[in-house]
Amino acid sequence: MSAGKITLDTLPSISGRRRNVDRAMRGLMWAAITIALIPLVLVVYYLIHKGVGQWKGSFFTTDPNGNFFGNHGGIRSALLGSLELIGIASAIAIPVGIGVALYLTEYGKDSAFANAVRYFVDVMTGVPSIVFGLFIYITLVISNVGGSSFAGWKGAVAVTLLMLPIVIRSAEVVLLLVPNSLREAALALGAPRWRVITRVVLPTSLSGLVTGSLLAIARGMGETAPLLFTVSYTMNLTGNPNTLMNSLPVQIYNDIHSPEAAVQARAWGAALTLVALVLILNLIARAFSRRSRMT
């Protein structure tokens, strides 16, 4: 491995100063990885320490209520609202995202327009999530599109915009991995392009597409800023996406601002729930990506 182990007598030994610098820099790198992991450990520790106690009885089965005294309620409406929002957002972002990625790899390729799309998708990746919230606020909320001002589906659209670039770029990378020989073989057998896409390209890259989509869902799930401007907040449980809805991130954000210790404690419980969901999605995604690498 390291050069030091090959001790030929003819080689001059490394001077003390160089050896010490080498040791010091190695030590710094060890220190860096330790420092990098401290926040993760601490965040997870405090989430479990303060959050797990909240996961009891009615925490998942009652809605938050505005009571000043007594029981403050659980997070049912937030949890279900989050799932509904992310469901709507995924239903739009994943098909559209994979569609655009298919355009880039199967039709656009290296054309100027395809490169422009790539560039703007990259730009979208860098747009702060709060700006997406403002976009949707300006275009959908203040003009009362659909007869509602703040509404769940508008938040879902904002989250869609956030997820799209993630889905597109990860899908493009995966679609590019499909060997061209497979496409050519199918075309040579007389299959039309759309059949090549649906029968060869998509099935081959499926697990990679799932990975990218799951990571995008995990990312969209934890977003708070765009929801503040588009969905706003309500404590009530509602399934109607054309009204105010509750969601985990916004619930946490609001609970943090409460002066009530018990409500702040609920924020920890809700945060633990959110992080657990996101981490599970991440782990599933990684399992899929490992599978795609093996095949």
Place this chain on the structure above:
Amino acid sequence: MEASATTTAGGGRSALERSPLSRLPDQLTQWGLSALAVLLLLLIAYFFVRLIGKSELAFSHFGINFIFGNNWNPAAANGVGFFNALPLLVGTLVTSAIALLIGVPVAVATALFLTELCPRRARGPLGMLVDLLAAVPSVVYGLWGVFVLAPKLQGFEKWIANTFSFIPFIGGAADQVNASGNYFIAGLILAIMILPIVSAISREVLRTVPPEHKEAALALGATRWEMIRMAVLPYARPGVTGGAMLGLGRALGETIAVVLVIGDSDTLGKHIFDQGYTLAAVIANEFGEAANQPLHSSALFAAGLVLFVLTLIVNAVARWFVTRGTRGIRGAGTGGAMPGGAVAVGVEE
């Protein structure tokens, strides 16, 4: 396209060619997918134009002072408020600078460790743990920051303020360390949030350094660190710079984690332990009260526009660096290198 190759010399249809009708689904797929891509571009352009339109009132009212004037006061005596965004802009830049100063060295060292030093078997799990830092939602970082980090770090901040009292903007204000939040805490949280992004891109770039360069350095008798300094870092510099700038783009626009630990003060802070505001934080906080005041809400949209343009510029430059970093690799014949920027996607969001 391909079909034309099978057309006979006479211009008629060869036996191999499909009838126009059976080619229809193919054309539909192509048109549909292209339309999707066009629509995406139009949508971005439309949003941009609408945002400019909404912020016009603030810009026409305050002119260039909206950006360079130092007075943000929604409750000003004139009844409509006074909105010059310098305190917010400075807050955004200061917190991002702190984030880069703390986050980038650690992230690059982490990436070097994971590519050059770490035992092969531990690379995967350790790399995954670093990536997981990016999976924690920003509201959770904010929750942790405001209830755990900010109170626990107060003693440390006071110690720094005392010990380094000779450095301007840092010291001499131990008694003024703001407990409810300050630039430093916000920068520290941002450093944690950009660390996985910068680290992932750096790792991707470092992995593409040709092994021949490293082996050559080692064969000439370089120590491990000398090999990194002379062979790895020069080769990877553009890519790592690009990664750091993508981190900067993220830090500039982060909202929820920052708004909880910045202290929420409209006035410009005097030192890094003073409370302040950032562009994104002010939008999130004052958005509700501004809804019925045209000038205030327009000022918030304008703040969003400034933020948007700022991140656009930073990201465009970053992409240029990252593509330059990876193009060199493609030229070197490694082949199959990911298109620039794609490396970022898996973790970035």
